[in-house]
Amino acid sequence: MATGRTHRPATRSRGIPEATVARLPLYLRALTALSERSVPTVSSEELAAAAGVNSAKLRKDFSYLGSYGTRGVGYDVEYLVYQISRELGLTQDWPIVMVGIGNLGAALANYGGFASRGFRVAALLDADASMVGRPVAGIPVQHIDDLEKIIDDNGVSIGVIATPAGAAQQVCDRLVAAGVTSILNFAPTVLSVPDGVDVRKVDLSIELQILAFHEQRKAGEDAVIADAAVLPTAAAVERETAAPAARTGRKGPDGDVPAVMPA
Numbered sequence: 197m198a199t200g201r202t203h204r205p206a207t208r209s210r211g212i213p214e215a216t217v218a219r220l221p222l223y224l225r226a227l228t229a230l231s232e233r234s235v236p237t238v239s240s241e242e243l244a245a246a247a248g249v250n251s252a253k254l255r256k257d258f259s260y261l262g263s264y265g266t267r268g269v270g271y272d273v274e275y276l277v278y279q280i281s282r283e284l285g286l287t288q289d290w291p292i293v294m295v296g297i298g299n300l301g302a303a304l305a306n307y308g309g310f311a312s313r314g315f316r317v318a319a320l321l322d323a324d325a326s327m328v329g330r331p332v333a334g335i336p337v338q339h340i341d342d343l344e345k346i347i348d349d350n351g352v353s354i355g356v357i358a359t360p361a362g363a364a365q366q367v368c369d370r371l372v373a374a375g376v377t378s379i380l381n382f383a384p385t386v387l388s389v390p391d392g393v394d395v396r397k398v399d400l401s402i403e404l405q406i407l408a409f410h411e412q413r414k415a416g417e418d419a420v421i422a423d424a425a426v427l428p429t430a431a432a433v434e435r436e437t438a439a440p441a442a443r444t445g446r447k448g449p450d451g452d453v454p455a456v457m458p459a
């Protein structure tokens with residue numbers, strides 16, 4: 197039994213590496229913005245910059261799609277939108293269910309970006325009976341007891357979990373038993389799923405912790421720079437220490453008296 201992230205080989209059966217698949221939504225987002233501005237073509241450099249990806253990587257990624265662009269013209273924006281959408285399986289609608297309609301679940305349900313990208317919310321489910329029938333984003337919340345029937349009736353293969361961590365595994369097991377094969381998990385816990393089930397995990401606090409790590413490192417570098425900045429002033433110290441050194445005859449390793457001792 198596998199756990200955690202998406203359980204797929206590094207290369208998909210059609211020969212597109214998983215890392216390329218992960219970048220396709222970035223290209224699609226940038227291309228959709230260009231398409232909305234009626235931009236007909238885009239160079240690999242412009243698109244790479246808009247997607248926040250290295251342009252050589254972009255050209256390599258597009259070669260897997262059989263898309264090479266036209267020298268001097270670039271890539272046809274509309275065609276590339278179609279190609280990437282097709283590759284990502286977005287040319288069809290995907291019904292999804294969301295489980296756990298609290299603060300986060302309600303915010304997700306209200307997010308317009310799912311529908312515009314072909315993800316239709318088939319049902320919002322919660323274990324709290326007092327929430328049943330209450331509309332969230334115009335969709336009445338249904339009880340978790342109806343999960344199996346809803347999944348079956350709507351042909352749902354993607355489930356979103358936004359329950360407390362303690363309930364997430366049990367919800368996951370029910371989703372999988374009912375036929376769901378892809379899960380987007382917002383609960384801060386690692387889910388165990390059988391082979392053939394994909395789990396993607398979103399955890400904003402982990403992203404923040406990574407940013408905190410970089411902030412800390414930047415602060416450390418700034419401190420080093422600040423220390424370096426005081427070195428000229430330390431030259432004064434050097435001048436001061438030079439006199440006693442001259443008196444004692446002590447020398448630094450390169451013949452000079454060290455201005456500042458390492459901390």
Ligand SMILES: NC(=O)c1ccc[n+]([C@@H]2O[C@H](COP(=O)([O-])OP(=O)(O)OC[C@H]3O[C@@H](n4cnc5c(N)ncnc54)[C@H](O)[C@@H]3O)[C@@H](O)[C@H]2O)c1
Pocket residue numbers: 295296297298299300301321322323324340358359360361363366367381382383384398399400401
């Ligand atoms: N991934 C992230 O970045 C991120 C951000 C915020 C919150 N979270 C996580 O998302 C989850 C929800 O957070 P929240 O603030 O919306 O909590 P919340 O308490 O407001 O909502 C949780 C909802 O889940 C329901 N629920 C509980 N057990 C259930 C079950 N077995 N079946 C169906 N529904 C059930 C509750 O009735 C409630 O409506 C938590 O696990 C939280 O840690 C993750």
